[in-house]
Amino acid sequence: MWKQKTELTEVDSPQVEEAVRDRKGANLDPATELSAPTxxxxxxxxxxxxxxxxxxxxxxxxxxxxxxxxxxxxRLARLQAEFxxxxxRAERERAEYREFATGSVAEQFLPVLDNLELxxxxxxxxxxxxSGVSLIVKQMEEILEKMQVKAVPAVGEAxxxxxxxxxxxxxxxxxxxxxxxxxxxxxxxxxxxxxxPALVRVAHNAKQVSE
Numbered sequence: 001m002w003k004q005k006t007e008l009t010e011v012d013s014p015q016v017e018e019a020v021r022d023r024k025g026a027n028l029d030p031a032t033e034l035s036a037p038t039x040x041x042x043x044x045x046x047x048x049x050x051x052x053x054x055x056x057x058x059x060x061x062x063x064x065x066x067x068x069x070x071x072x073x074x075r076l077a078r079l080q081a082e083f084x085x086x087x088x089r090a091e092r093e094r095a096e097y098r099e100f101a102t103g104s105v106a107e108q109f110l111p112v113l114d115n116l117e118l119x120x121x122x123x124x125x126x127x128x129x130x131s132g133v134s135l136i137v138k139q140m141e142e143i144l145e146k147m148q149v150k151a152v153p154a155v156g157e158a159x160x161x162x163x164x165x166x167x168x169x170x171x172x173x174x175x176x177x178x179x180x181x182x183x184x185x186x187x188x189x190x191x192x193x194x195x196x197p198a199l200v201r202v203a204h205n206a207k208q209v210s211e
Contacts, residue, residue: 108143112136144188152187154180154198163187165197175203 115136122129144150152163157180159166167184175181180200187198 154183169204172203177205
């Protein structure tokens, strides 16, 4: 029995070693040729490569469009910021100009205010006070004239609704009909623009109307 086992080992052992040696040789020999791919496998490979080639340009175009979009959005944000800054700068400049203009006008009227305060403190007669106030009024008119502000002509002028506001009519024979007979409050205009109309009473000349 032991001899049989030994014989079996001697018979089987060379075959096992040869099989192992053949397998190792197949794995380690770099000259071993691999089986060639079939025609179906080659077609599948070419189709996959063509699909990748088709997808690549589309992906590149998408990336380009995204970059263009981001650039335009950034430019829009910059333009909005510049517009907002320009608007705020313009508002600030207008406010500064108004402040400067108001200060310039107020500065010219300060001497008038000083003279009015002196008139209030005066202890002279009524005639002297009247003369002082007349001088102050003249001073005011000179300042307004420098500013191109002039009184609207009224008494004796034909009634003009563009510059006159009628408070009523008065019977007058010495004034032409529909002409200003009385001025209740003086009107003013700066150059040709009306600041406020003159409040007037218009003459009604019955003699002239009947003729």
